Amino acid sequence: MANASRTFSDVRNVILSAHKNTGAQDKVGFYETWAEDYEQDVALLDYRAPLLAAECVSSFFTGDREKAAVLDVACGTGLVSGHLKQMGFRHFVGVDGSLRMLELAKKTGLYQQLTQCLLGQDEISAETYDVVIIVGALSVGQVPLTVVRELCDLTKPGGYVCMTTRGNADNREYKAELEQMIKALEEEQRWSRVTVVEVEEWERAVSEKDSGYIPGTIYLYQKSV
16 A cells, blocks of 8 residues: 655655665565555656657557557556557556566556566567567666667567666766667667657656756667568
C-alpha cells in the first residue's frame, strides 16, 4: 500500500540512496522495495519521460498500431505502455528485473506477457518487435551501455527503438558514452536516426549539483531493412 503522506523530500532521499547501489542485484533490490510507492513518487518528481517518449513514438510510427508488437524494457509498473495504449497500441510485452514491479504491471492488464529479466544477461528473441522502448533505465548505475546493441537486435527490420536518458550533472559522462554507442550503430548502418528530442524540464532535480528541473533526451531510431 502506497504512503499517501510522502513528500518530495522523502522521494529525494529514496533516489539519492539508490545511487549508492552500483551492482545489478543491488539495483533490483532497490526497485523491489520502491515498487509500492513508485508511481506516486514519480508523480511528485513531475517525471515526464514516460509520456514524452510515448508521444515521440506515436508521432513517427507509420504501421498498424493495433497489430504492432511493443517491447517495454524496464517496464516498471507499466507507465509507458499505459500511455502507448491511449495512443492506439495494443500488444505489449514487458521485461523488468524487479518481480514486485512486474506484479504491479500485471494488475494493469496491459501486457500479454511479462518476464523477469535483466537485459544483457538474459536472452530475448531477436527481430521480434515493431517497437522497442526503454525509459528511465539508461543512466549511470542502471543498465550497461552494451544493452543498446541488444535493443537494436530485438527490433524487426523497419521497426523503431526509443531510448531516453537524463542530462543531469552525474549522468553526463554516461550520456556522452550512450550517444557514442548510438552513433556507432548508425555508422554500421544498423539503424538510422528518426529524431532526437532535447527536453529542458525532464523531472525535478534531487541532487545538490542540480537545481529546479534536470534535462533529458529522447532518441528515436529506425532499424535498417
